[in-house]
């Protein structure tokens with residue numbers, strides 16, 4: 174009984190034999206075949222669906238162009254700055270709202286309503302305040318990631334097991350020790366979750382702003398390729414961007430996931 | 438001070454002026470204002486726990502045991518009367534008092550050894566030294582080999598032992614425990630009782646154990662205070678004159694049975710009062 178269970182388990186986890194894996198591979202293969210068929214058929218307007226070969230060549234050209242890395246650096250810097258500013262202020266505001274019933278009750282409704290609003294509507298104002306350069310993109314990215322981080326930190330703070338705080342008090346921890354050794358580690362999951370959500374929206378906010386009005390960055394390159402009708406290059410950039418953001422998300426998830434296995 | 442020098446007073450009220458008392462409660466009361474009126478959780482309790490003594494407080498649920506625990510531990514700083522440790526009035530958590538909580542209280546993000554060495558880390562002790570010391574206490578509670586496990590990888594009984602070791606590592610003069618084994622099954626509880634007895638033999642620390650389990654109280658204590666149900670007053674203080682060192686085998690002896698029966702007589706009145714009052718409240722709430 175246990176033996177067959179283990180065998181079945183092995184069949185599911187084995188990557189080669191698993192029917193799930195086969196279906197997944199079939200889906201990818203199907204999409205690629207369909208894509209190539211459409212590209213070769215000439216049904217659609219010229220180059221709207223470029224051939225896989227053209228896209229592959231464009232990816233290689235992209236990855237070997239120093240100019241691309243310069244723009245990638247600009248965008249990464251903007252997102253990094255947005256995540257740092259938005260993340261730290263979100264953490265701070267979240268701690269205050271989560272720590273004080275009064276502050277939470279007074280301010281959180283605003284965060285809940287402002288949080289899901291698309292921040293791009295504030296972009297014209299950001300341009301007036303910060304100009305067309307990276308600063309307005311950072312501002313928009315910051316606005317985007319501040320809300321989810323602040324809200325999940327505030328919620329996380331309220332979920333801390335009160336007995337852990339009593340343990341801290343009984344060992345006579347000072348305020349900073351309380352924050353550093355109990356509150357922050359007890360909240361690591363909501364914090365990492367907040368940062369993950371924050372990264373996603375900071376990415377969207379920054380890139381969207383770059384496509385609207387800018388002279389550098391990945392969003393700018395994409396919209397430039399689009400207006401020059403260089404479809405293979407545009408697809409190449411989208412694919413690389415897609416892979417990069419999946420990687421970044423997985424990295425943050427891994428930071429949180431590793432010890433979540435060992436948690437209750 | 439040795440355990441053997443225990444005075445045996447048969448009065449319910451212990452003299453608060455007893456000079457040998459390390460922990461002294463003098464006419465302690467604690468009221469909680471609530472929307473439905475004031476709840477008197479602890480009502481004029483006086484007692485004195487001597488150096489090295491194992492003192493238990495027993496009473497039905499809701500009689501004010503945890504309130505007593507929190508006042509002595511300094512987590513409730515507003516109270517009436519006086520609570521002193523070695524003559525100093527308790528106004529907040531006292532360095533000589535270590536607390537073990539009823540709830541699961543290990544830090545889930547820390548391994549066993551990181552949990553146990555926590556109070557030493559707070560004191561600023563270097564890592565090598567505090568780990569060495571922590572290992573000693575991990576051994577004492579019988580968790581050798583589990584130093585690098587996380588609490589989630591341990592059973593409930595093992596986690597309570599981690600909490601106990603963590604508190605012992607801070608080397609408190611007085612060990613306060615609030616129903617530390619309440620959530621455990623009877624066998625585990627008896628065996629952990631043995632561990633506590635061994636530790637008591639070795640460290641000779643003064644201990645106040647809060648419990649609602651008569652067997653546990655008799656197995657471990659030199660004296661047991663029975664509390665009344667609401668308001669929490671002292672009903673009786675019973676001396677347990679069972680030989681030491683003890684193990685859980687004593688549970689089968691006649692003398693043990695005699696003490697259990699005696700305490701149960703006192704406790705039954707209170708427990709059944711608690712039960713009927715609870716039911717009464719439930720009925721009035723339901724009919725409202």
Ligand SMILES: Nc1ncnc2c1ncn2[C@@H]1O[C@H](COP(=O)(O)OP(=O)(O)O)[C@@H](O)[C@H]1O
Pocket residue numbers: 469470471476477478496497498499500501502503504505
């Ligand atoms: N913070 C509080 N506010 C109001 N009432 C409380 C508070 N803490 C305890 N009580 C009440 O005091 C009584 C004693 O509680 P507690 O000390 O927890 O009892 P026990 O630990 O013996 O079960 C209960 O009636 C409880 O509802």
Ligand SMILES: [Mg+2]
Pocket residue numbers: 502503539615616
């Ligand atoms: Mg209690």
